[in-house]
Amino acid sequence: MTNLFTSATDSFQSQPATAPATGAGRAVLQLTGIEKVYQTRTIETVALNHVNLTINQGEFVSVMGPSGCGKSTLLSIMGLLDEPTSGTLELDGRPVQSYSDKELARLRNHKIGFVFQSYHLINDLSVLDNVELPLLYRSGVGGRQRRQRAYAALEKVGLGARTGHFPSQLSGGQRQRVAIARALAGEPEIILADEPTGNLDSVMGEEIMDLLLTLNREQGTTIVMVTHDEQQALKTQRLIRFFDGSQVS
Amino acid sequence: MFLSYLKIAWKVLLRRKFFTFISLFGISFTLMMLVVLYALFDDAVGPARPELRADRLLFINRMILRGPQSQSASSVGYDFLNRYVRTLRTPEKVAVSERGSVNITLYVGEQVVKVDRCYTDGNYWAVLDFDFVAGRPYNLAEVRDAARVLVLNETVARRSFGSAAAAVGQRVQLEGQPYQVLGVVRDVPTSRELTYAECWLPVTTTTADLRDPGFMGDYQAIVLARRTADVPAIQAEYQQVLARLPIPDPGQYQEIKSYARTLLAHYMASHNNAAGQDGDAASFWRQWVGLGLLFMLLPAINLVNINVSRTLERAAEIGVRKAFGATGGMLIRQFLLENVLLTLLGGLLGLGLAALVLHLLNESHFIPYAHLGVNGRVFGVGLLLALLFGLLSGVYPAYKMSKLPANQALKGGIAL
Known part of the structure; x- marks a missing residue:
């Protein structure tokens, strides 16, 4: 099992995210019959109901639906932060259910980058230190290399001059850019963005959306974005709608 | 990270x-x-001084005679230590000194000075590491000849003569006899109960009978091992010597218990008569x-x-x-x-x-x-x-x- 995992990681490393999206169409995430049920003593809540979904490499997919329809749960399961109650999730063609917590952490570190609605930057760390975070947990990346890669990621989002700032010194849009830079620093194959523009005004929201589109177009990064904004969703390659835990389109 | x-x-x-x-x-x-x-x-x-080489020091300062009806415990007799501990083959050196200190009166001119006294032999200064701030210790010959000399601690020397250096060579009166101050050592705290005193004198100047053949008395032996690894061998040799000894008053006692203990073991065993050689360390x-x-x-x-x-x-x-x-x-x-x-x-x-x-x-x-x-x-x-x-x-x-x-x-x- 460890060998499988290692080879998955290696195959990712041999294909940097900066390369153009060769082999588009290969399924990077495959969800088959995914169900998620939250159970308390008295209530059973079905968050996801038999979801079958394929995300191909290089795709920019948006997920829409009313609050509580299971969008974020879907993203958590795709991001290996939560386990489905039943069904299979395959990452790069390999089912992830059998992986240990440690192996899942390594997969998240190498393959997935997260962007959250409320940024979730660590206020006690500088912008540069925040962006270094994914590399901090990656073996074989030294301090100097970490800083170089974090700086490069910040340059990409136009914040190369703000490395020494702290999150509290930045605007909402800038914070979300830092969050995107953090997601990019580890050069992941997939970015999972949970309402990345939800806390921003329309102008800043557009900026962030343009940034994600550019990333997808120029670097071939696969992006799955949960959003409430129809206009933004229409800019992506595919729009999936959810209602009451089920995919409706 | x-x-x-x-x-x-x-x-x-x-x-x-x-x-x-x-x-x-x-x-x-x-x-x-x-x-x-x-x-x-x-x-x-x-x-710490004077027990700076604590890892190589052993103390024999307690003797227990046990019988079915009675038990007697005391410090050790000078003659016993002279005959059975000084003759041990493994140690580098053995010193004998009074166990505990006794308060006495010195007369410095008209001044009356109360001090805690300890009688020692000449090896005492070689086995322990006193810090002499002035003068010198008394030597083996001076002890053999029962020379009326003494060593003071720094505080008593200062209090009596103004300074440590000034004390050296001065005369004091003790029990009607004149004694000469040979040296002054840095103070030893009372917590160092096996080596603490304010005034040290040659054991041969005591009026007590050092030839008393009783196993019990007022003395202790301080044994210096050549190296730390020799400590168990010395302890074993001492036990072998004890095993060969005739039990005094066999009608009353059946066994002799005495140990060569390290400073730490002595400390641990100080209030525990039942403690073994290691002072019941565990x-x-x-x-x-x-x-x-x-x-x-x-x-x-x-x-x-x-x-x-x-x-x-x-x-x-x-x-x-x-x-x-x-x-x-x-x-x-x-x-x-x-x-x-x-x-x-x-x-x-x-x-x-x-x-x-x-x-x-x-x-x-x-x-x-x-x-x-x-x-x-x-x-x-x-x-x-x-x-x-x-x-x-x-x-x-x-x-x-x-x-x-x-x-x-x-x-x-x-x-x-």
Whole structure:
């Protein structure tokens, strides 16, 4: 099992995210019959109901639906932060259910980058230190290399001059850019963005959306974005709608 | 990674200053108490002058005669030590001295000076490492000839003659006889009960009968091993000698118990007649380590509570770290490091407070001639205790934090 995992990681490393999206169409995430049920003593809540979904490499997919329809749960399961109650999730063609917590952490570190609605930057760390975070947990990346890669990621989002700032010194849009830079620093194959523009005004929201589109177009990064904004969703390659835990389109 | 953890740890400490103050107060006060206790212990049994080579020293100072109806315990007779301990083959040297000190009166001109006296042989100065601030010790020939000479401690010399140097060569009267001051040594604290005195005299000047063949008496032997590894061999040789001895008054007693003990074992056995050669070390350490841990437990539980209650505050950070690849083990290491940093800081404060308390103890003369302080050993033990405290109070909260489900922590939307 460890060998499988290692080879998955290696195959990712041999294909940097900066390369153009060769082999588009290969399924990077495959969800088959995914169900998620939250159970308390008295209530059973079905968050996801038999979801079958394929995300191909290089795709920019948006997920829409009313609050509580299971969008974020879907993203958590795709991001290996939560386990489905039943069904299979395959990452790069390999089912992830059998992986240990440690192996899942390594997969998240190498393959997935997260962007959250409320940024979730660590206020006690500088912008540069925040962006270094994914590399901090990656073996074989030294301090100097970490800083170089974090700086490069910040340059990409136009914040190369703000490395020494702290999150509290930045605007909402800038914070979300830092969050995107953090997601990019580890050069992941997939970015999972949970309402990345939800806390921003329309102008800043557009900026962030343009940034994600550019990333997808120029670097071939696969992006799955949960959003409430129809206009933004229409800019992506595919729009999936959810209602009451089920995919409706 | 370590630097990043340190940065976070420092910021976390500064984030909630009141919590940090409460935590630091608890830690530093606890560690101060423990460090002061250890410093007192170290002052009594640590390798310091005159027992600088404590690892090579053995003390034979107690003899117990046991019978079915009665038991007799005492210090050892001079003649016994002369015949059976001086003749041991393994030691490098054997010194004999009075066991404990006796208060006597010296006359310095018109001045009456009360001092604690100790009779010793000539080897005493070679086996122990007294710090002579002026003059010299009496030698073997002077002891053989029962020369009326003596050595004073620095405080008595200063009080009587103005300075240590001025005391050397001066004459004092003791029991109607004139004695000459040969040397002055740095004060030995009373906590060093086996070598403490204010005035040392050749044993041959005593009026007591040194030829009394009784096994019991008022003396002790201080045995210097050639090297630390020889200590068990000396102890074994002494036991072999004892086994060959005829039991005095066999009608009353059936066995002789006496041991060549290290300074630490002597200390541990000092109030325990049943203690064996090692002073019943296991029981001693069990009791004291147990008490120490118990003493640390309450503030540790307090710190555990504070840390656990701060878990929520860190929930989103934990979620983000997990999302970006931190394993449970990495998070445990991070939070443990943060806690250890806090406790080390508390430890340093505790050491500072302990140094102050020890200074006040010295000034108060609570222990006469004590020079208590934070030496290397005390400092090391203080840091070790702080580390232990950090681990004790950090493991559970760190484990709790590492087990926080990332998705729930992130969904909670708790601001960092």
